[in-house]
């Protein structure tokens with residue numbers, strides 16, 4: 001299975017389509033997030049989906065259970081392969097999100113954003129290191145019936161040990177020598193996969209490259 005989902009973070013539909021076409025033969029899918037969705041909406045998602053790759057809709061839904069359930073329901077026609085919600089939304093929200101999403105969609109809970117470290121958690125009132133919070137939220141996601149979680153490559157081994165049949169999405173992935181930008185908990189693609197990631201999410205190291213297709217192939221060759 002092709003394990004790299006390319007994060008296409010742009011508000012520009014034409015650019016998104018051109019990137020999706022460029023990576024079509026080597027990617028496992030494309031990930032569309034808030035930047036793309038706010039600019040282009042469901043119609044934009046459908047246009048990218050028509051290029052033929054599975055769609056990971058990374059909207060990180062986080063609200064009261066009723067609102068998240070209605071949002072997940074509204075997204076049903078898009079039939080995303082993967083949909084994200086924030087695990088910190090709590091058990092009722094997670095259960096309702098899963099129940100409202102299409103049966104085939106993997107609903108995964110974002111645990112601790114890969115852009116955060118222990119200091120950031122402390123500043124929002126969460127004591128302990130990211131690994132502890134990931135463990136807590138992954139357990140909540142499992143008990144709530146989700147399909148898996150989003151966590152960094154540094155935590156995925158422990159998460160998989162506790163949830164062997166879970167689906168583990170790992171962003172914050174950087175090939176050796178690539179700039180980390182705003183990411184704080186970063187591993188290489190090989191490390192993420194060896195630690196148990198089900199899929200890797202990689203954006204700028206591919207999309208900002210002069211030749212995105214070549215950049216993706218080079219990364220894929222390390223796996």
Ligand SMILES: O=c1ccn([C@@H]2O[C@H](COP(=O)(O)O)[C@@H](O)[C@H]2O)c(=O)[nH]1
Nearest residue numbers: 007033112113114171172201202203204
């Ligand atoms: O914890 C998280 C959850 C989601 N993301 C998303 O993944 C990509 C990463 O892009 P890069 O350019 O490879 O840094 C981006 O779309 C984020 O929204 C994450 O990074 N961390």
